[in-house]
Structure formats: structure tokens, C-alpha cells
Amino acid sequence: AQSVTQLGSHVSVSEGALVLLRCNYSSSVPPYLFWYVQYPNQGLQLLLKYTSAATLVKGINGFEAEFKKSETSFHLTKPSAHMSDAAEYFCAVSDTGGFKTIFGAGTRLFVKA
């Protein structure tokens, strides 16, 4: 069975500061990992995904994540936070068949001016 754990339901950073959202996964097969962002009352938008290619994945809006198998982690980072980054972020894992995606509990990012 696959699962995802997001450490910290809330993260608060100052504008311009580093953003780090943590995600650890559990999977019995090589995982496919995703980060999504959700703004209030909206669907999810894909930020980036790891599908067994490069371990450092660059996504949209300046976000990137690094797949670390030894740590079973896929943390999301952004060097400099913008106010527009304030949203809910979900880490997700999918099996190799790609037919089922399991989401983490989400982390709400607050950005202070």
C-alpha cells in the first residue's frame, strides 16, 4: 500500500524567505510523486511530478522538489516566497500503473508581508 505524510499542517514564512514543505512517502513499488497547489474553492493545479527520471524536479512558479529514495522524501522548495504562493499544497503518490493517486493531508502555506 502507498501512503504520503506531509509534516506540518501549516507553514508560515515571510515574503522573500525560503519555502520548505515536507513530504515523506511509503511505497512498495517505485513511486510516482506529485505536488499540487490548491487555491480556495478551486481544483488542484500540478506544480511538478517525479516519474523516475531526474531526482531533482523543477516545476512551475519557481518550485522544485528532490526525490530522495534513502530518506523516502520528496520535499518541495522555493527560494523566495511570494504573497501569491499562499495556498494549500498537497503531496501525492501514484503507483506505477498510475490509476490511483493518494494524497497527503495537505499543508497550508501562509506568506507574511
Added chain:
Amino acid sequence: GAVVSQHPSWVICKSGTSVKIECRSLDFQATTMFWYRQFPKQSLMLMATSNEGSKATYEQGVEKDKFLINHASLTLSTLTVTSAHPEDSSFYICSARWDSNNYGYTFGSGTRLTVV
């Protein structure tokens, strides 16, 4: 490209009535669509996998007779909440896989259902 349109974006209905939510892939064919439910400040929970031309596959604990899913064409899947009750109030989101080789999923904008 790879846009999924979900309609309505919000709906209020009375207890005991049924509500239909539509999920359309606008510029691609989606043989498989997924329906999720999201409670306030919680994550998305997969309800069912909708397969074109066949019966949906429901996750454990999801009532098949309560949440009717129809995927009659390659671009349309519908979720009908039958005999809705206040506890069915939630945010429902559909998604479709548009890139089978690269695990590209796209999500609808969601439907806020409130049952009064």
C-alpha cells in the same frame, strides 16, 4: 490543453433531492476519470474511478447507491448524489488522466455542494 471542466461550481439543494455533477474533458479523451471528495481543511479522498463504458470502481466505504457514477462517453463523467443529506455537503473534485505515458492528471475546478 488538457482542460477538465466541472459543472456546477456550487450548488445548494434540499435534503432528499438528487444532484448531478458533470466533469468534461474539453480537449482530450479521458477513458478514466476520478472522483474525489474533500472535507473542509482536509485532503482529497478518492471516491471512485470512472471508466468509460463500464461500471465505476468504488473505494471501500463509498456507497455505490448514494453516489452514482456514469461515464457514457470519452469526454463526460457524471456523479449523482442521490437523496442528499447535510452530511453529503462537501467539495467534490473530478480529475482525468490525459497523458498515459507521463502520468499527467488534470483536475476540475470542483463543486461545492451544500445540502440544507
